[in-house]
Every structure is written in structure tokens, then in C-alpha cells.
Amino acid sequence: MTAIGIHDLELASTHHVLDLGVLAEHTGVDPAKYRLGLGQDEFSVPAPDEDIVTMGASAALALLERTGTRGVRTLLFATESGIDHSKAAGVFVHQLLGLPPQVRVAEIKQACYGATAAIQAAVGIVQRHPDERVLVIASDVARYALDSPGEPTQGAGAAAILVSADPALVEIEAASGLFSENVDDFWRPNDSSTAIVDGKLSISAYLDAMTGAWDDLVAHGGPDIGAIDRLVYHQPYTKMAKKAQARLAEHTGAELGEAGLAEGAVYNRRIGNAYTASLYAGVASVLDHEPGLVGKRLGLFSYGSGSVSEFLTGVVRPGAAGRDDRFTAALDARVPLDVAAYRELHAQQLPSAVDVETPRVTEAPFRFAGIRGASRRYERR
Ligand code: HMG
Numbered sequence: 265m266t267a268i269g270i271h272d273l274e275l276a277s278t279h280h281v282l283d284l285g286v287l288a289e290h291t292g293v294d295p296a297k298y299r300l301g302l303g304q305d306e307f308s309v310p311a312p313d314e315d316i317v318t319m320g321a322s323a324a325l326a327l328l329e330r331t332g333t334r335g336v337r338t339l340l341f342a343t344e345s346g347i348d349h350s351k352a353a354g355v356f357v358h359q360l361l362g363l364p365p366q367v368r369v370a371e372i373k374q375a376c377y378g379a380t381a382a383i384q385a386a387v388g389i390v391q392r393h394p395d396e397r398v399l400v401i402a403s404d405v406a407r408y409a410l411d412s413p414g415e416p417t418q419g420a421g422a423a424a425i426l427v428s429a430d431p432a433l434v435e436i437e438a439a440s441g442l443f444s445e446n447v448d449d450f451w452r453p454n455d456s457s458t459a460i461v462d463g464k465l466s467i468s469a470y471l472d473a474m475t476g477a478w479d480d481l482v483a484h485g486g487p488d489i490g491a492i493d494r495l496v497y498h499q500p501y502t503k504m505a506k507k508a509q510a511r512l513a514e515h516t517g518a519e520l521g522e523a524g525l526a527e528g529a530v531y532n533r534r535i536g537n538a539y540t541a542s543l544y545a546g547v548a549s550v551l552d553h554e555p556g557l558v559g560k561r562l563g564l565f566s567y568g569s570g571s572v573s574e575f576l577t578g579v580v581r582p583g584a585a586g587r588d589d590r591f592t593a594a595l596d597a598r599v600p601l602d603v604a605a606y607r608e609l610h611a612q613q614l615p616s617a618v619d620v621e622t623p624r625v626t627e628a629p630f631r632f633a634g635i636r637g638a639s640r641r642y643e644r645r
Contacts (some may be wrong), residue, residue, distance in 0.1 A: 325361060354369040376498050407610070417536065423545060457613055470573075
């Protein structure tokens with residue numbers, strides 16, 4: 265059977281960044297709580313002319329410049345910070361990228377799990393039409409209320425993932441483990457731009473879902489824990505991956521230690537939570553920072569509050585050998601904010617019923633130009 269999986273993977277983030285040391289000074293919290301307790305150094309903050317569309321389009325543009333658009337007939341946009349209740353954010357991306365009309369576009373939502381659902385749908389499409397490739401975009405802005413425990417775990421970022429037959433980076437294996445349960449750990453009502461979260465419950469729900477999904481993976485013919493070389497987890501903050509690996513070791517009896525955690529956290533420590541994109545930022549981080557993974561098996565744990573989760577596995581392909589630390593320079597180029605400027609940006613919410621032009625700030629390829637006649641306008645810079 266033909267291998268299907270991730271052919272290419274690219275990340276994008278925002279114009280601004282907030283250093284958690286700067287936030288700690290403002291909140292009076294020991295900075296070690298953020299850096300060690302949560303495992304986070306910074307978080308990305310969008311400029312007024314950036315959003316999930318501009319980040320997603322920027323990531324996809326860089327990817328498609330390498331791969332071309334041949335065979336792309338589906339664009340799936342996974343997000344939980346949607347910009348419209350009806351229209352898929354991917355429709356704007358389709359236009360910005362100049363894709364032909366013969367492309368189906370849809371948005372997929374289930375908290376941070378959405379991108380994995382999109383990838384599994386993409387694998388199904390490619391299985392049926394091996395000459396087609398599916399562009400999956402995961403893009404999110406993670407926002408919690410100011411001065412709440414969630415505040416230091418905010419962030420923003422996008423991953424563009426091209427799913428194809430005979431993939432260059434990671435073959436996704438057929439067996440996967442699932443675990444879904446209706447739980448009120450984290451959600452965002454339609455009229456709120458910030459999430460409601462029960463932090464402690466969210467951590468235990470995540471860990472219970474992980475062992476549940478693991479057991480289902482084993483029950484469905486997945487590999488033994490000893491046959492998995494690296495584990496990558498959804499990282500709302502990178503300490504969560506440590507907790508997950510410790511729980512999985514306890515659950516399976518394997519000696520996992522902290523292997524691979526630092527390599528899989530390089531980008532996430534600096535982006536913050538990018539919801540749907542977080543697991544795939546972790547995958548990029550591991551591929552870019554751990555040489556010698558070709559031929560090795562990755563275990564990927566995807567969790568979306570609410571909750572739906574999936575444990576899947578993939579085998580690293582030779583194309584990954586050429587990867588290096590490609591995203592740090594983009595993270596270094598972000599413009600630091602002070603707390604006052606960050607809080608002002610956090611408070612900004614554009615009412616959708618007015619005509620408004622956004623200031624020109626971003627230096628990314630695409631910008632959100634504003635709202636005219638209640639509809640959003642985007643442009644290439
Ligand atoms: P908190 O109230 O800051 O927690 O909330 P804490 O006081 O327990 O401290 C956190 C850690 O820092 C603890 O370590 C402390 O010991 C340590 P742990 O017990 O966890 O190992 N600490 C220190 N370490 C070193 N030096 C110090 C120090 N002081 C304390 N001086 C919480 C933390 C994560 C709950 C909060 O930030 C939050 O609510 N975040 C948002 C929710 C979240 O991220 N949940 C994660 C699981 S759910 C998920 O992943 C889904 C999600 O991505 C959404 C989606 O699916 O759409 C969120």
C-alpha cells in the first residue's frame with residue numbers, strides 16, 4: 265500500500281512577542297514559575313493587521329513556494345479562533361494564495377484537535393485519489409482574560425501541512441487511538457473572544473484522554489511503546505508534555521524519561537499555545553532539532569479540550585534529513601512589546617458591523633486590511 269503522510273510542513277507566527285520575564289515583572293510572579301513551572305519563555309501576539317488568515321496564508325505561501333500547487337484540490341483550515349460563524353477562513357486563504365476555483369475549502373473545529381481531524385480527512389482523500397495533495401492549515405490565536413492563570417499560556421501561530429502520497433517527511437500509519445468525552449474543561453462561547461477554562465480539570469482531562477487514546481491505539485493494532493522512538497504531544501505549555509510523558513511511562517511501564525522533550529519544545533516555548541498548530545509546531549521542532557530521526561517512529565498525541573483526542577504514529581522519511589532550525593530566525597525577528605502595549609492590543613476588538621481600516625504593522629506577506637460593509641478585507645503586502 266502507498267505511504268501517505270506529511271510531505272512538507274511550515275510554520276508562521278506574529279509580528280509581536282511578549283517576554284514572560286516582562287510579564288512576571290508586571291504580575292509580581294517569580295519568573296521561574298513561567299520558565300520552569302510552565303516551561304514557557306515568550307508568547308506571540310498578533311498586530312492589529314494579523315489574524316488566523318494572515319498567519320495561515322503566510323505559512324502556506326512559504327510551503328507552496330517549495331512544493332508548488334500541483335494536485336492540490338482540497339484546503340482544510342483547522343481553527344478554534346474562527347473569524348466568521350459561516351464562512352471558512354480558508355476561503356480568504358484560497359484567494360490570497362491564488363489557488364484555482366477547482367479546490368474544495370472547509371473549516372474544521374474541535375478545539376486543538378481540529379488539525380488532526382483535518383489530516384485524517386486528508387489521508388482519506390489521498391488514499392482515494394493518490395495523485396491529489398491536500399493543504400491543511402492549522403492557525404489560532406490563544407487568548408485568555410488578562411490577569412487570569414491562563415494569561416501566560418497565550419500565544420499565536422500557524423502550521424501549513426501538505427498531505428500527499430509518498431510523503432517526504434512523515435508517513436502516517438493506519439492504526440490510531442481515539443478518546444472522546446463531553447467535559448467542561450475549556451470552551452469559548454460564541455460571544456466571547458477569550459476562553460473559559462478550568463485549569464486543573466483541563467490538565468487531568470488531557471492526561472486521562474491520553475491514556476484512553478493510548479489504550480485504544482494498542483487495541484487497534486498500534487505499535488508497542490518500545491517500538492516508538494520519539495513522542496510529540498499537544499503543548500498548551502511545554503511542561504504539559506513533561507506531565508504527559510511521565511503519565512505515559514507510568515501507564516505503560518516504559519522508561520521514557522525526558523527523551524525528546526527539549527527538542528520538541530524549542531518553537532513552542534517561544535510561540536506559546538497555538539491551539540490547533542501546537543502539536544505540529546512540536547513535530548516541526550523535533551524534526552528540525554533532532555538529527556538521525558530518519559526511519560524512526562514518532563508517536564503523536566493530539567488533544568482538543570471538550571474533549572476529543574487521538575494518538576497516532578508516523579515513520580520519519582528521508583526528506584526530514586535536510587531540515588534544520590528554520591523557524592528560530594522568524595521568532596527572533598518579532599518585535600517585543602512592553603506590558604502596556606500588550607494589554608492595549610489584548611483589549612482591542614474590532615466590531616464587525618463598522619467600516620474600519622487597520623494600521624499597517626505586519627511585515628508578513630499578507631495583512632488584514634480591515635472591515636468594509638461588515639466583511640473582512642485582506643491584501644498581499
Ligand atoms: P496556575 O494556577 O498558574 O498553576 O495555572 P500552578 O500554580 O499549579 O503552577 C503551575 C506550575 O508552576 C506548577 O508545577 C507549580 O509547581 C510551578 P506542576 O505542579 O504543574 O508541575 N511553579 C513553579 N515552578 C518553579 N518556580 C516557581 C514556581 N511557582 C509555581 N517559583 C494552568 C496553570 C496551566 C492551569 C493555567 O496556566 C491555565 O489555566 N492555562 C490554560 C489551560 C491549559 O493550558 N490547560 C492545559 C491542558 S488542556 C489543553 O491542552 C487544551 C488547550 O490547548 C485548549 C484546546 O484544546 O483548545 C488549553
